[in-house]
Amino acid sequence: MSAATKETLPRLRADFLIGGRWVEAVSGERREILDPATGDIVGDTAFGDSRDADRALAAATQAFSGWSRTPVAQRASILARGADLLRERLEPIAVALTREQGKPLPDSRKELRFTADVFTYYAELAKHRADEWRPASSPQMRSLVIRQPLGVVVAIVPWNFPVDLFSWKAAPALAAGCTVVVKPAPETPLATAAAIQCFLDAGLPDGVLNYVVGPVETLGETLVSDPRSRMIAFTGSTASGRRIMALASAHVKRLNLELGGQTPMIILDDADLDATIPAAVRRSFSNMGQICNAVNRLYVARPLAEEFQERFVDATTRLKLGPGLEPGVEYGPMINEKQVARTASHVEDAVGRGARLLWGGARPDGDRFAKGHFYQPTVLADVPDEAKTMREETFGPVAPIASFASLDEVVRRANSTEYGLVAYVFGKDLGQALQIAEQLEFGGVGINVNDVTELASPFGGWKESGIGREMGPEGLEAYLEPKHIRIRLGPGP
Numbered sequence: 001m002s003a004a005t006k007e008t009l010p011r012l013r014a015d016f017l018i019g020g021r022w023v024e025a026v027s028g029e030r031r032e033i034l035d036p037a038t039g040d041i042v043g044d045t046a047f048g049d050s051r052d053a054d055r056a057l058a059a060a061t062q063a064f065s066g067w068s069r070t071p072v073a074q075r076a077s078i079l080a081r082g083a084d085l086l087r088e089r090l091e092p093i094a095v096a097l098t099r100e101q102g103k104p105l106p107d108s109r110k111e112l113r114f115t116a117d118v119f120t121y122y123a124e125l126a127k128h129r130a131d132e133w134r135p136a137s138s139p140q141m142r143s144l145v146i147r148q149p150l151g152v153v154v155a156i157v158p159w160n161f162p163v164d165l166f167s168w169k170a171a172p173a174l175a176a177g178c179t180v181v182v183k184p185a186p187e188t189p190l191a192t193a194a195a196i197q198c199f200l201d202a203g204l205p206d207g208v209l210n211y212v213v214g215p216v217e218t219l220g221e222t223l224v225s226d227p228r229s230r231m232i233a234f235t236g237s238t239a240s241g242r243r244i245m246a247l248a249s250a251h252v253k254r255l256n257l258e259l260g261g262q263t264p265m266i267i268l269d270d271a272d273l274d275a276t277i278p279a280a281v282r283r284s285f286s287n288m289g290q291i292c293n294a295v296n297r298l299y300v301a302r303p304l305a306e307e308f309q310e311r312f313v314d315a316t317t318r319l320k321l322g323p324g325l326e327p328g329v330e331y332g333p334m335i336n337e338k339q340v341a342r343t344a345s346h347v348e349d350a351v352g353r354g355a356r357l358l359w360g361g362a363r364p365d366g367d368r369f370a371k372g373h374f375y376q377p378t379v380l381a382d383v384p385d386e387a388k389t390m391r392e393e394t395f396g397p398v399a400p401i402a403s404f405a406s407l408d409e410v411v412r413r414a415n416s417t418e419y420g421l422v423a424y425v426f427g428k429d430l431g432q433a434l435q436i437a438e439q440l441e442f443g444g445v446g447i448n449v450n451d452v453t454e455l456a457s458p459f460g461g462w463k464e465s466g467i468g469r470e471m472g473p474e475g476l477e478a479y480l481e482p483k484h485i486r487i488r489l490g491p492g493p
Contacts, residue, residue: 012043012096014193016052016213019059020206025214026051033190036102036333037323037372043100045189048214053181053222056210060152060179061228063207068149068177070205076123079175082199083119086112089198097163097191098324102332102373103287105325108191111164115195118167118471121455125476126175134484142487147480149177150254151230154223156244158235159185159335160290162192168459168470169233169256170209176479178231181210183223187335189213216240227251231479234258235292237393238419238464256468256478258460260393261292261421264414265450266404266436268427269301273311275448276426281315283424283450284399285377288334289343293422293444293452297383297390298401299410305403309381312399313359316377321364323372333372334396340375343396347378350387350400355380360397385413393419407436415441420462422452443469 012033015022024030025048033042046052067075086093094108101108134143155169162184173180184192196211212219224232225247231254234244238260248255265283267276284295300308324332334340340363347361360378363369375397383390383400390400404410414423423442427433430447437445443461444452453459458469468478 009095009099011041012099012190014043014045014189014213016046016048016056017193017196017200017209017211018052018055018207019062019210020200025049026055031186031213033100033187035099035323035372036335037325037374039371042096043190045186045193045213047186048212049218050222052212052214053219053226056181056212057152057223057226057228059207059210060181063205064149064151064179067174067179067205067208070177072126072129072175072177075175075177076127078203079119079123079171079199082202082204083116083123085198085201086116086119086195089194090116093163093191093194095325096194097188098332100188100190101159101162102324102335104329104332107287108324111161112191112195115163115167117455118164119171119199122171122175122476125473129473129476136486140489142489144485144487146483146485147477148483150479150481151178152228153178153180153231153233153479154229155180155182156220156223156232156234156236157182157184157192159188160287160292162188163195165235166192166195168235168475172470172475173231173233173479174204174209176476178479179208179210181212181223181229183220184211184213186213186215221247224248225250230254231256233470233478241466254478256470257466258292258470259421259464259466260419261294261461261465262296262391262393262417262419263293263422263424264297264299264440265295265424266410266414266426267298267300267304267308268425268429268433268436269303270428271301271304271426272428273304273308277308277311277315279426279450280399281312281319285316285319285331285397288331288375288377289397290335290339290395292393294395295399295424295450296394297414298399299404299413300401302403302405305401309358309379309401312401313379316359316379316399319377321374321376322368331377331397333374336373339396340373343375343378343394343398346387346389346392346394346396347380347398350380350383350389353384353387355383355387355400385416391417407432411436411439415439418464421460421465422446424450
């Protein structure tokens with residue numbers, strides 16, 4: 001981006017949304033938001049504490065009675081209109097997202113389009129959810145099962161897909177009739193605040209959706225532990241998920257936790273490498289590997305191992321890295337220096353254990369990278385199972401490749417983790433690929449595709465990768481409480 005273009009970008013601002021008004025933190029504190037590609041100041045946000053959490057919970061609690069009783073068609077109309085406004089305002093919000101998060105502008109546009117689609121989907125789905133008459137024990141009895149909104153929901157959103165993952169929680173919660181308090185990551189509050197404004201402008205009543213930013217230790221823990229919040233929807237690390245479970249247990253709250261992953265991709269000996277290589281490269285390095293379903297382990301059948309490595313490296317060398325607003329850039333910076341350091345340490349650990357460094361493994365050279373949090377997409381071969389990058393979630397642009405000799409071996413190695421979010425299998429024999437998918441201990445498996453996300457299907461993890469499901473009808477049901485009403489039709493005991 002030219003200096004002239006940079007000078008035209010406005011400084012952005014995010015306040016708190018509490019009770020339908022954008023307000024400052026009680027303390028008056030604000031924090032600057034920095035562009036991870038350049039270190040430039042993008043804008044600033046109000047930054048609060050437990051007092052602001054209390055205000056937001058009070059507003060959401062007060063608004064719940066009216067919103068939960070609002071006819072579902074009216075709720076759906078507001079959400080659908082908000083989604084349309086988001087589509088109309090997409091470009092400036094996408095630019096804000098790229099500036100604060102770093103991802104290339106085309107990826108930010110894609111994220112916002114999907115965000116709008118999520119709200120549209122749940123607006124429509126809520127209108128078609130029906131109560132149920134169940135079989136009763138006698139002709140004089142009837143059993144009606146209804147589902148009612150849970151109450152106040154706290155939605156805690158990470159920095160890697162801040163607007164998208166806001167929608168995964170807020171859209172079904174609002175459609176169900178819950179009120180919501182959103183806590184974004186402090187690194188990326190700006191685009192989400194702009195997206196929320198679309199729903200206010202669509203007619204969302206005061207207090208139905210609230211928005212506060214602050215530290216986990218005060219604001220975050222108050223939101224989770226306060227008895228007024230009846231559900232916590234969270235995307236983030238497994239360690240943070242454990243802490244949320246402990247805090248929420250005091251009031252036996254419902255939880256929807258999408259936690260860490262350690263994603264294997266299995267390339268069978270009959271895989272079409274012309275299709276597999278681009279899919280594997282993209283899923284390894286998209287968002288600089290800062291995705292819960294990024295590939296952490298590439299298991300390649302031995303007959304294909306050498307060719308796969310050569311072609312994977314060749315494709316990696318062609319990737320265009322740079323600031324996300326520059327035309328043609330495919331991969332941007334990492335979010336901060338902590339993530340860069342973690343990635344570098346995992347690469348160093350793997351090489352120290354005998355892995356071969358085929359490409360990358362360092363920061364890129366050049367003035368355009370000097371002030372940003374950049375790290376080269378990195379390819380490792382012959383990576384032992386003991387390496388950190390094969391056991392932990394690197395959350396960085398590292399593709400560790402290992403070979404396997406048998407199907408039983410690769411299934412065992414793929415499952416040898418406490419995580420169980422997503423896995424991928426590539427091969428022409430769909431029967432064989434499906435049999436492997438059924439043996440994998442993961443909540444989602446992609447066969448010859450590098451993404452398992454579908455609006456109408458559930459997303460979530462097994463084992464320590466989470467509790468509950470987002471997306472699909474399951475995503476709506478998560479915010480509803482079933483109630484059985486038993487009715488006697490006539491006189492009797």
